[in-house]
Every structure is written in C-alpha cells, then in structure tokens.
Amino acid sequence: MKVLSVASEVFPLVKTGGLADVAGALPLALGAFGIETRTLLPGYPSVMKAIGKPAKRIKLPGLLGEPATLLDVEHQGLKLLVLDAPAFFDRSGGPYVDATGKDYPDNWRRFAALALAGSEIAHGAIAGWVPDLVHAHDWQGAMAPVYMRYDTRPERPSVLTIHNIAFQGQFASTIMPGLNLPPHAFSMEGIEYYGDVSYLKGGLQAATAITTVSPSYAEEILTPEFGMGLEGVIAARIDDLHGIVNGVDADIWDPQTDPMIAAPYGAATLKKRRKNREEVAKYFNLDHDDGPIFCVVSRLTWQKGMDLLVDAVDEIVQHGGKLAILGSGDLALEGALLAAASRHRGRVGMSIGYNEPLSHLMQAGSDAILIPSRFEPCGLTQLYALRYGCLPVVARTGGLNDTIIDANPAALAARVATGIQFSPVNSGGLRQALRRAFRLFDDRKLWTQLQKQGMKSDVSWSGSAARYAALYSSLVQKGI
Numbered sequence: 001m002k003v004l005s006v007a008s009e010v011f012p013l014v015k016t017g018g019l020a021d022v023a024g025a026l027p028l029a030l031g032a033f034g035i036e037t038r039t040l041l042p043g044y045p046s047v048m049k050a051i052g053k054p055a056k057r058i059k060l061p062g063l064l065g066e067p068a069t070l071l072d073v074e075h076q077g078l079k080l081l082v083l084d085a086p087a088f089f090d091r092s093g094g095p096y097v098d099a100t101g102k103d104y105p106d107n108w109r110r111f112a113a114l115a116l117a118g119s120e121i122a123h124g125a126i127a128g129w130v131p132d133l134v135h136a137h138d139w140q141g142a143m144a145p146v147y148m149r150y151d152t153r154p155e156r157p158s159v160l161t162i163h164n165i166a167f168q169g170q171f172a173s174t175i176m177p178g179l180n181l182p183p184h185a186f187s188m189e190g191i192e193y194y195g196d197v198s199y200l201k202g203g204l205q206a207a208t209a210i211t212t213v214s215p216s217y218a219e220e221i222l223t224p225e226f227g228m229g230l231e232g233v234i235a236a237r238i239d240d241l242h243g244i245v246n247g248v249d250a251d252i253w254d255p256q257t258d259p260m261i262a263a264p265y266g267a268a269t270l271k272k273r274r275k276n277r278e279e280v281a282k283y284f285n286l287d288h289d290d291g292p293i294f295c296v297v298s299r300l301t302w303q304k305g306m307d308l309l310v311d312a313v314d315e316i317v318q319h320g321g322k323l324a325i326l327g328s329g330d331l332a333l334e335g336a337l338l339a340a341a342s343r344h345r346g347r348v349g350m351s352i353g354y355n356e357p358l359s360h361l362m363q364a365g366s367d368a369i370l371i372p373s374r375f376e377p378c379g380l381t382q383l384y385a386l387r388y389g390c391l392p393v394v395a396r397t398g399g400l401n402d403t404i405i406d407a408n409p410a411a412l413a414a415r416v417a418t419g420i421q422f423s424p425v426n427s428g429g430l431r432q433a434l435r436r437a438f439r440l441f442d443d444r445k446l447w448t449q450l451q452k453q454g455m456k457s458d459v460s461w462s463g464s465a466a467r468y469a470a471l472y473s474s475l476v477q478k479g480i
C-alpha cells in the first residue's frame, strides 16, 4: 500500500514539538507492514540545506498562483517529497513564526498550499506513484482532505490525525477567494466555523477517518472541557474516530547506544546512570548531593501546566530536591521560572531554548521528569523517560493516563508500577505527587524496581503502527 503523509514538521529535518517525532518515526514503523509512506513537507531553508540532491524534481501546476516543485529525495531512511515553493517557505525564522516570534500573516496561504500539493499528489501529480490513502497531520495538513473532497476528480480515502486540538488554523472568511475552493466549501459541512474559516474543522469534516494520539484523549475531545469548541463536530463523526497511542523511535531513544548522553547504560547497568546525573548537575549548576533531580523538558505553556510547576518549586527545594528545566514559550512563565532559579541557586537550574542533545542527557541523568499537563493528547517525554529509567510524574490526563501505571499499593504489589499519576491537575495535586515521589525515592530499592519496570514497558511503535496499518487497509478496502 502507498500512503502520502502530509506534515509541517518531520524529525530530524525540522522539529518544534512532538508532531515532528511522530511524522518522522511512524513511516519507518509502517514499513514492516508493507506500507510505503512518502512524506510531503515544506521546503523551509533548513530542510533545503539538509537534503541532498533530489532523485527527481516534479513541477507542479502553480500552487495558489505561486511556482512550486516537488523534490523527491530519501533522507535517513525517510522517503520525502519536499515542497520547494520559495514564495511560501523560503524565509528566515521558524516554520510558523518570524524571527520576532510573530505568526507569519500568510500562514493560511502557506499551509493551504502544502495541503493543495498533497491533494495534487493524490490526484496523480507524480507519474507512477499515486497514493492509496493520504494521512494529514494537524491543522497545517488538514486542508488536504478538504481539497480532495471538493475536487471534481475521484476522491481517495484520507486520515486526519489531531496531535493538538488547541491549534486549529482559524482565519477570517476574507481568505476564501484565495483558497481556490468552490464557494459551497464555506458551509457547515465544510470549512466554515462561526463565520470564520477553520482548517482543522474542515479537515475533521472531510477526512474519511479521524485519529488522535491516545484512546483517553479520543474520549476527552468529545467533551466541552477538552474539545475546544470542536466537540460537536467530532461527536458527529464518532464512528470514524480512533485513539492510537504514539510510540517512540527506539533506535534514537536508546540509553545503551545514545551518542548524546555522557555514559551509556541499560536496565542491568543502572549504576552507570550516575555519570549522566553528574553531567546534568554540572550543566544546571546544581549541588552534587543525593537529593533527587527532577527535570522538565517542555514548551513553557498553560497546556503543559508550567504555572503549576512555578507553584511547586519551593516544595521541591524544601524537601531537598533539585530541579532542571529546559524549555521556552510563554514569557511570563519563563520569567517566573528564571526567578525561581535565582532564588534557589544550586537547587534549581534553567536553560531557555530548544536543545535536542540536552533533552537526551536530562532523560538519562535526572531521577524523575515532571509533566503536569492540563491536557496531553499523548505526550512523548514520559515515553522517553520510561526508556531512560527517569521516573515520570504525570497529570492523569490524555496519553499520560494511558502510558504510565501509577505506583499505587496494588500496582506496587503486582510490580507493574512505572511512575506517578496525579489528579486533580492543580497545584495541590502536583505538590501531593511530589511528596509521594520523595517518599518513594527514600526507598532506593523500590525506586530501582520502578525504574526497571518502566524500562521494560513497550513504548515502541510496533503495536500502534499495526493499528494504523489495519485502519488504512479498512479504509482503502471500503473506498469512498
């Protein structure tokens, strides 16, 4: 089977968050099920620089009036179709924001163009390679099923995956004439949303099936609390909704072979973690004592519960713990955490920014990772933590609920616990979870047992890739 994946970021070429990890790893895992995935992604300058000479260049008819070429290239095992469309993607700054952090004003055109290219590929733009199905990711890819639906040529099945419903790609209706869609697409059944245009809503209506990245989150987004206004649209499609938990690329995230950590180790050689722990302490200027090192690797946002972390810092320090934070995001949260770091020198350290190698070292050298998210479609950092023997302390929500087994008495007795879950997700809940973590850490034998149980968890892609493969097959067999 041939599948076209449409994503705005793909690891290792361009990453701002978990979407890139999934878009980079899932195609490789699907190979084992006889599925050949090609991934369509924007030709940002960094991507254009990183890819070698393309095997083929395929000229597309002008995309929304701009010249565009597909570069057919293989990169680290991934088959890519890089959309070389300089009017949209050749600019300094990030994938979505300019150098000052402001959204590009033409994001609506940029990601409509990406999606339109996906639809053109589905309709045979590449001679000899017509996908059986298109798999689009998040709002940036969501218009691919929309363009396919409103095309007069025969439609192919499509899947839209929601990685984060908080980002919906909502724009003023004045963009309609620029989208090259028939006027009736601006309707309840199409992309109209409270008088605006919503790419995600349009995709949810047009895609043959909808997936999200954990079973719990699939249930949560049916409620007003988590659906962010789209709960009604999703409820109407409940028969086509699937929750499939993410996996991790087990080759990249392997403490036995990871070149980004100070000392490799495995479940049988946990003592070797110590060297990584020392390096984390050194990097963050933390005291070299036995108090547990908690870490945070995250976007610093309300979603991730970083205001709850601000409230919990003093508690960590009072109990003799230490905290290493890597992240960036909301300026007020950055400021509050920096203030905590200067208030607690030697106990709290912070690195603002995005640092992939450091994130690996922190998983390898910290004792526990804190993930107090208010909502978490899946979450990947707790899965990396399981692989690295770094105990996840997580909010009981979404994928965190589905992937971590709380160290309650029954789970401890059955020797299946892999972390700590807390609820309600508020400052009190997090502080209570921290107190539990300190108690467990005091019993080193038990702590080691928890680390080992976590490291035994199957967080690979194999089970979930099988579920995607089965879904694709059923959709292709059923047809439109």
Ligand SMILES: Nc1ncnc2c1ncn2[C@@H]1O[C@H](COP(=O)(O)OP(=O)(O)O[C@H]2O[C@H](CO)[C@@H](O)[C@H](O)[C@H]2O)[C@@H](O)[C@H]1O
Binding pocket: 016, 017, 018, 019, 021, 022, 163, 164, 213, 246, 297, 298, 299, 326, 327, 328, 353, 354, 355, 356, 359, 376, 377, 378, 379, 380, 381, 399
């Ligand atoms: N400062 C930093 N430096 C280095 N690395 C950093 C970093 N900040 C974050 N990261 C990395 O970025 C990724 C974040 O992935 P998550 O799944 O935790 O959340 P995100 O909200 O981006 O993804 C959304 O999509 C994914 C994929 O489906 C869902 O798991 C998730 O719930 C959903 O919110 C991880 O690989 C993490 O290590």
